[in-house]
Amino acid sequence: MTTLTLSALCQQLLVGLSKATILFIVSSGLSLVLGVLRIPNIFHGSLYMIGAFMAYTVAVAVGGSAGFWVALVAAPVGVAAVSFVIERVLLSRLYEREHLMLLLFTFSVALVLGDLVKMVWGADYRSLSPPALFQGAFDVFGFPFPRYNLFLLGVGPLVAAGLWRLTDRTTIGQIAKAAAVDREMVGAVGINVSWVFAWVFIIGCFLAGLGGALVAPMQNITQGMDHSIIIEAFLIVIIGGLGNIWGALLGAVIFGLTDAVGILVWPQFAIVFPYVAVVTVLLFRPTGLLKSTW
Template sequence: MGFAGHVTLAAFCQQVLVGLSRTTILFIVASGLSLVLGVLRIPNIAHGSLYMIGAFLTYSLVRLGGGGSAGFWMALLAAPLGVALLSFVVERGLLCRLYEREHLMLLLFTFALMLVFGDLVKMIWGADYRSFAEPPFLQGSVLIFGLPFPRYNLFLLAVGPLVAIGLYLLTNRTKIGKIARAAAVDREMVGAMGINVSWVFASVFVIGCFLAGLGGALVAPTQNITQGMDHAIIIEAFLIVIIGGLGNIWGALLGALIFGLTDAVGILIWPQFAIVFPYMAVVVVLVFCPKGLLKSIW
């Protein structure tokens, strides 16, 4: 692959599509992180571990289902639910006792969770990487701009907007969403209105972690499922949330777009340093708007 001058328009457009399907995963994971950050004010470092657990669970469930389409759908639903259940147990059992403490302690607690989850995954699934194929109906590729484009990526492109709309409806049209947004602004006031803030926090935390698991489940067929997945995704998700504006779902979408597209285009321009481009974009954004592009709800 050469430098920008040699890249055809078709190849460029295709790369943009690849970037957009990557954006979908990033958005789903980052929006969950953003939700938890916005309402609970916890930078949940274990979010990346939950993404990794989601991917490993999907692998096991697909294997259990025999690799067919039905098994894939089942895994796509069950793996995030499993992650949500795990996060529910952790939140009610451990985390909810710490809400009165400083942010630093909460941050360190989620770091402890990341350490524990990392080794638990190693115990359960072993240190080797895992991979499995897409379900039969999403295998192969279709021609777009005269170039082959994986069917599964098209599927991802369809899922992204669905999740975004679902989150919008959840936060704006449902009672729990409205309460959660109110709790993000003033938790004492919400408590004074007779609402059990602790359970609001639990629900938001579980929904956020569900999204981490969903991201992991969706990404699982496209790459090797490895031990280091958690480290890679969490830092990207954090960057996305920060450039978008903490706690803002649309900010997470915008941040994911910036991150995914600069990464994809970077591969065309300078393959070896492609990974540097999104980080550069983040730094440029932050030097000019240190609080992110969209309004933070903090």
């Protein structure tokens, strides 16, 4: 009996980790925008939803196994394009405003985007099957573990490594980090801060779109998926430390694992477990586990 529960636990933890991958990708984008631009971006969740719907449309239009791979590139790029327009037309006028105003403004954008999605894709839910390569399941301790989740477990570290390279090893990453600390000074040495912000914002939103495209084969693509992800992403960013990419990784793992354990221990209240974990972390480390850039 114990071996059975142990293997069930292992399987559930693996599923939790692969969910954490999606959460990490989405919340790292949010954290990047929060850390550098200081914008609590509520419509990050809407971009995730748009990414999922776009991935569906592209995958169906292209068809076959190639469809998924095309969608995996096209959807985040499409989302990045949408975010580019929003940033240049609207947000770039508001950088000097107070956080509360920015929060309400991005919420307004989220309301508009939510209805736009309803207009374009309708109120029905969609579902997408994983590419042929990742259909079916492996056998892990006698339990089936979907191949697609294994693929996600590989994607997570890849994105983390890419983000680390981007922020630590490239000029724009260095400039963005400097701008996060003192944007006047960066402007004073002759760098166009406005465009640095635009690039950081686009990269952050690209990650939201990527998260949406990756989650598309795992669950139904529906209206309202923006509401749940954005709260989760915010909590992950908060417990990790605002603006800290590794904090987002740590937070996502905590969130994914507590959720997985919750499903195993008390399915009815599984949804409560990650929130309890978040509150516990914040009680002892009010500004997050890792160092915040704020």
